[in-house]
Amino acid sequence: MPLLLAGLLGSALAFAQPAATAPTPTSAPAPLRYLGQQNLPRGLSFEGTTIGGLSGLDRDDNGTFFALSDDRSQNGPARFYTLEIDLTRFQRSNAAGMDGIRFTGVHRMRTLLGGTWPPLGVDPESIRHDPKHRRLFWVDEGRRSAASVLRPALREMTLTGEWVRDLPLPAPFLPSGSSAGRQPGDGGVRDNLSLESLAFDPVRRVAWIANENALLQDGPAASTKQGTPVRLQAIEVDSGRAGPAHVYMIDPIVVPPLLPGVFATNGLTEVLVLDEGEFLMVERSFTPLAVNSIRLYHASSRGATDVSALPALEGASWQPMRKRLLLDLGTLVNDDGSPLVPDNIEAVSWGPPSAAGRPTLILVSDDNFSAAQVTQFIALEVVGPLTEPRAAPAAVVP
Numbered sequence: 001m002p003l004l005l006a007g008l009l010g011s012a013l014a015f016a017q018p019a020a021t022a023p024t025p026t027s028a029p030a031p032l033r034y035l036g037q038q039n040l041p042r043g044l045s046f047e048g049t050t051i052g053g054l055s056g057l058d059r060d061d062n063g064t065f066f067a068l069s070d071d072r073s074q075n076g077p078a079r080f081y082t083l084e085i086d087l088t089r090f091q092r093s094n095a096a097g098m099d100g101i102r103f104t105g106v107h108r109m110r111t112l113l114g115g116t117w118p119p120l121g122v123d124p125e126s127i128r129h130d131p132k133h134r135r136l137f138w139v140d141e142g143r144r145s146a147a148s149v150l151r152p153a154l155r156e157m158t159l160t161g162e163w164v165r166d167l168p169l170p171a172p173f174l175p176s177g178s179s180a181g182r183q184p185g186d187g188g189v190r191d192n193l194s195l196e197s198l199a200f201d202p203v204r205r206v207a208w209i210a211n212e213n214a215l216l217q218d219g220p221a222a223s224t225k226q227g228t229p230v231r232l233q234a235i236e237v238d239s240g241r242a243g244p245a246h247v248y249m250i251d252p253i254v255v256p257p258l259l260p261g262v263f264a265t266n267g268l269t270e271v272l273v274l275d276e277g278e279f280l281m282v283e284r285s286f287t288p289l290a291v292n293s294i295r296l297y298h299a300s301s302r303g304a305t306d307v308s309a310l311p312a313l314e315g316a317s318w319q320p321m322r323k324r325l326l327l328d329l330g331t332l333v334n335d336d337g338s339p340l341v342p343d344n345i346e347a348v349s350w351g352p353p354s355a356a357g358r359p360t361l362i363l364v365s366d367d368n369f370s371a372a373q374v375t376q377f378i379a380l381e382v383v384g385p386l387t388e389p390r391a392a393p394a395a396v397v398p
Contacts, residue, residue, distance in 0.1 A: 040374070201273045286344070301321050
């Protein structure tokens with residue numbers, strides 16, 4: 001999601017204020033430990049392309065990573081990269097280089113007709129590897145403006161970028177009403193707050209998609225006063241049929257701007273499946289001139305309402321997913337005592353095992369192809385449970 005333009009428009013008026021809401025308190029130590037980071041040089045070139053806008057990341061069973069650029073074919077054809085990551089090179093320093101990141105390939109993404117995507121004809125946001133069929137799935141955020149509408153999409157492609165199919169999206173996500181989506185009664189995704197997340201469950205053969213902020217008919221976008229409800233929607237990969245959907249509540253904007261009307265946002269930028277009905281959610285709150293607030297939550301669908309049959313959430317009765325704070329990246333500290341400065345984090349993937357043999361997570365930022373931002377890889381080690389233990393079934397008394 002490109003945030004820079006809106007940020008620059010409001011930067012002259014904005015000023016960092018105290019946080020609007022505090023993270024959910026946790027009594028246990030954080031289950032994630034900061035291993036270090038890597039930062040790519042600005043404008044880094046690879047095989048005739050500029051590396052930037054990385055908004056999706058996933059890893060196959062052989063350790064190859066796939067990084068999706070959200071370039072709308074404006075800085076080059078829509079594309080994804082393959083790369084290798086060496087955690088031993090990561091450093092707990094804001095000045096870390098990129099020794100641990102090695103790009104190995106780039107693939108242009110193809111349309112149904114076999115060509116590359118035209119400028120502004122696509123907005124890639126998240127990517128997942130399908131280990132069963134050795135394919136890639138990705139989401140296209142689409143676009144809504146007074147001039148035109150591009151529907152959001154969930155797509156399948158080969159490992160080299162050839163189009164395979166589009167999977168149908170449930171009706172609530174599809175734009176309806178006015179083109180720009182700014183009139184009473186309009187429905188579907190909001191412009192630039194559309195499909196941002198994709199999680200893949202290879203065991204159940206289910207893809208989970210989520211919008212960044214509420215659908216128009218579901219409620220308002222996030223503000224400093226209130227959060228926003230987003231739909232986490234299941235889609236069966238083989239059949240393309242829609243499954244259950246649950247509501248995840250995003251926090252209010254963390255740092256309010258000084259003056260009303262200055263652009264700021266908080267949204268869901270990525271999701272990982274932890275277990276059946278258990279998810280890791282990445283929330284990114286942005287306010288001009290303030291450090292991005294990046295929070296990782298555990299969310300559970302246990303007890304949450306299946307809202308897949310509801311055309312609109314407003315006016316309906318439903319129970320959201322339960323959420324629990326796992327880590328606020330703003331609490332992390334480098335080896336020299338300086339705070340970690342997270343950039344515009346939009347991707348998360350499982351990483352290679354740590355030196356201790358534990359699971360790891362890799363977070364990646366979208367630099368918006370901006371000289372004022374950086375493509376940042378952050379590595380976290382899983383040192384505690386990410387989900388809560390399930391209650392044991394009640395004993396049956398004969």
